[in-house]
Amino acid sequence: xxxxxxxxxxxxxxxxxxxxxxxxxxxxxxxxxxxxxxxxxxxxxxxxxxxxxxxxxxxxxxxxxxxxxxxxxxxxxxxxxxxxxxxxxxxxxxxxxxxxxxxxxxxxxxxxxxxxxxxxxxxxxxxxxxxxxxxxxxxxxxxxxxxxxxxxxxxxxxxxxxxxxxxxxxxxxxxxxxxxxxxxxxxxxxxxxxxxxxxxxxxxxxxxxxxxxxxxxxxxxxxxxxxxxxxxxxxxxxxxxxxxxxxxxxxxxxxxxxxxxxxxxxxxxxxxx
Amino acid sequence: xxxxxxxxxxxxxxxxxxxxxxxxxxxxxxxxxxxxxxxxxxxxxxxxxxxxxxxxxxxxxxxxxxxxxxxxxxxxxxxxxxxxxxxxxxxxxxxxxxxxxxxxxxxxxxxxxxxxxxxxxxxxxxxxxxxxxxxxxxxxxxxxxxxxxxxxxxxxxxxxxxxxxxxxxxxxxxxxxxxxxxxxxxxxxxxxxxxxxxxxxxxxxxxxxxxxxxxxxxxxxxxxxxxxxxx
Numbered sequence: 330x331x332x333x334x335x336x337x338x339x340x341x342x343x344x345x346x347x348x349x350x351x352x353x354x355x356x357x358x359x360x361x362x363x364x365x366x367x368x369x370x371x372x373x374x375x376x377x378x379x380x381x382x383x384x385x386x387x388x389x390x391x392x393x394x395x396x397x398x399x400x401x402x403x404x405x406x407x408x409x410x411x412x413x414x415x416x417x418x419x420x421x422x423x424x425x426x427x428x429x430x431x432x433x434x435x436x437x438x439x440x441x442x443x444x445x446x447x448x449x450x451x452x453x454x455x456x457x458x459x460x461x462x463x464x465x466x467x468x469x470x471x472x473x474x475x476x477x478x479x480x481x482x483x484x485x486x487x488x489x490x491x492x493x494x495x496x497x498x499x500x501x502x503x504x505x506x507x508x509x510x511x512x513x514x515x516x517x518x519x520x521x522x523x524x525x526x527x528x529x530x531x532x533x534x535x536x537x538x539x540x541x542x543x544x545x546x547x548x549x550x551x552x553x554x555x556x557x558x559x560x561x562x563x564x565x566x567x568x569x570x571x572x573x574x575x576x577x578x579x580x581x582x583x584x585x586x587x588x589x590x591x592x593x594x595x596x597x598x599x600x601x602x
Numbered sequence: 603x604x605x606x607x608x609x610x611x612x613x614x615x616x617x618x619x620x621x622x623x624x625x626x627x628x629x630x631x632x633x634x635x636x637x638x639x640x641x642x643x644x645x646x647x648x649x650x651x652x653x654x655x656x657x658x659x660x661x662x663x664x665x666x667x668x669x670x671x672x673x674x675x676x677x678x679x680x681x682x683x684x685x686x687x688x689x690x691x692x693x694x695x696x697x698x699x700x701x702x703x704x705x706x707x708x709x710x711x712x713x714x715x716x717x718x719x720x721x722x723x724x725x726x727x728x729x730x731x732x733x734x735x736x737x738x739x740x741x742x743x744x745x746x747x748x749x750x751x752x753x754x755x756x757x758x759x760x761x762x763x764x765x766x767x768x769x770x771x772x773x774x775x776x777x778x779x780x781x782x783x784x785x786x787x788x789x790x791x792x793x794x795x796x797x798x799x800x801x802x803x804x805x806x807x808x809x810x811x812x813x814x815x816x817x818x819x820x821x822x823x824x825x826x827x828x829x830x831x832x833x
C-alpha cells in the first residue's frame with residue numbers, strides 16, 4: 330500500500346513541481362543569454378532585457394524553493410487534515426504509511442529542487458568558461474586526492490561523504506516532520522486551527538533552541554571544549570566522524586519526537602471540520 | 603455478528619456532549635435511516651465509525667473490530683462534503699479507488715458515469731457541485747462493501763438528482779451489506795428504508811423497523827419524526 334500511496338502522492342505533487350522546474354529551465358536559458366553578453370552591447374534595450382532576464386532567473390529560483398516548501402505543507406494540510414482527509418484518512422492504510430508517504434515525497438522534492446537549482450546555475454553559466462573552470466578545479470582536486478590517497482583517507486573520505494549525505498537526508502526529514510507535528514497539533518483543536526499550527530511551529534522551534542543552549546551550557550560547565558580540542562589535534566578524523574554522527578543522532582532524535590507527535594495526533598486527536 | 607455495534611458510546615467536544623451513552627447493534631442486509639435534527643450527533647456517530655474521531659468513552663466496532671485500516675477495507679463512506687481531490691479527473695479518481703479498494707467495481711463506475719454523461723477525462727474542479735456529489739456517490743456505491751455510510755447524500759441537490767441518488771443506492775449496494783443513510787429529509791428516503799434510528803441531542807431515542815412503525819403507530823416515518831421532534 331505504501332507503494333500505491335507514493336505513486337499517487339508523486340502524481341499529486343508532480344503537477345506543481347514539474348512545471349516549476351520547467352519555468353526554472355526556461356529562466357536559466359534566458360539568464361544564459363544575459364551572461365553571454367547581452368549586457369555588453371551598445372543597445373540599451375538589450376541591456377534592459379538582460380537585467381530583466383537575470384531578475385526572472387533569480388525570481389524563478391526563489392519561486393521553486395518556496396513552492397517546494399509550500400507543496401510539502403499544503404499536501405499534508407489539505408490531503409490529511411482538510412476536506413480530502415475524509416477520503417485519505419479512511420483508506421485501508423495505516424497512519425504511519427500516510428506520514429511516511431508525505432515525508433519521503435517531500436524529501437525527494439527538496440533534493441530534486443536542490444539539484445534543479447544547481448543545474449539551472451550550470452545552464453546560466455554554460456559556455457562561459459566558468460563551468461569548465463569549476464570542473465577543472467574539481468577534476469584536479471580529485472586527481473590529487475586519488476594520488477595521495479592511502480587506505481586510511483580513502484575509507485574515511487568515503488565515510489564522511491556518506492555521513493554528509495545521511496545528515497542532509499535526516500536533516501530534511503526532521504524539518505518536514507517539524508512542520509507536520511505543528512500542523513497535526515494545531516489542527517487537532519476545534520477552532521483557530523491554522524493560527525494554532527503556526528504558534529506550535531514557533532513553540533517547537535523555541536523549545537529546540539532552549540534545549541540546545543541548555544546542552545551547550547552543560548558542555549561548557551563540564552569543560553568538554555578542552556577535551557574536544559585535544560581530540561581534534563590528536564585524532565582529527567575521529568573528531569570529524571564524532572561531529573557528523575552526533576549531528577545525525579540529534580536530527581534522528583528530533584525526527585523521532587516530531588514523528589511521534591504527528592502520528593499520535595492523527596491517530597487520537599484527528600478533528601476534521 | 604453485528605456489522606456495526608456501539609457500546610455505551612460517549613463523545614465530548616470539551617464540555618459539550620455530542621454523543622451520550624449510545625448503545626446499538628446493526629445486522630447485515632439492512633438499509634437504515636439515521637434520522638435526527640441538525641446537530642443531533644448523526645455525523646459524529648458516522649465519523650466515529652470511520653475512525654475520523656476517537657470516542658471519549660465506550661466502544662464502537664465494525665464487524666467486531668475497532669475502526670482502522672481493516673474496517674476501512676470493508677466500509678464505504680460518503681462524507682457530507684466533497685472529499686474527492688478536485689484536481690483529478692474522473693478517470694484518475696477511478697484509478698485511485700481501484701488501487702486502494704479491492705472491492706471497487708470499475709466497470710460499474712464507468713457505466714454510471716456514462717449514464718450521467720460525465721466524461722472520464724473531465725476535471726472534477728470543472729464540474730458543478732451537484733455533479734461532484736454524484737461522482738463521489740458513484741465511487742462510493744461502486745464498491746462491494748459490507749457497510750455503507752452515506753452522510754446526507756441528498757442534502758442540497760434538486761429532486762430529480764435525489765431520485766437518481768436513491769435509485770443508485772438501491773440498485774448498486776451489495777444485498778448482504780448494510781447501508782446507513784444519515785438525513786433529515788425523511789420523506790425522500792423513507793421508501794428505501796428497512797429500519798430507522800432516531801437520534802437527538804446525542805442520545806439514541808428509537809431503533810425500530812419501518813414496518814413496525816407503520817403497524818404499531820399507524821403512521822409514516824416522516825409523521826413519527828415530526829411528532830417526536832416537534833419544536
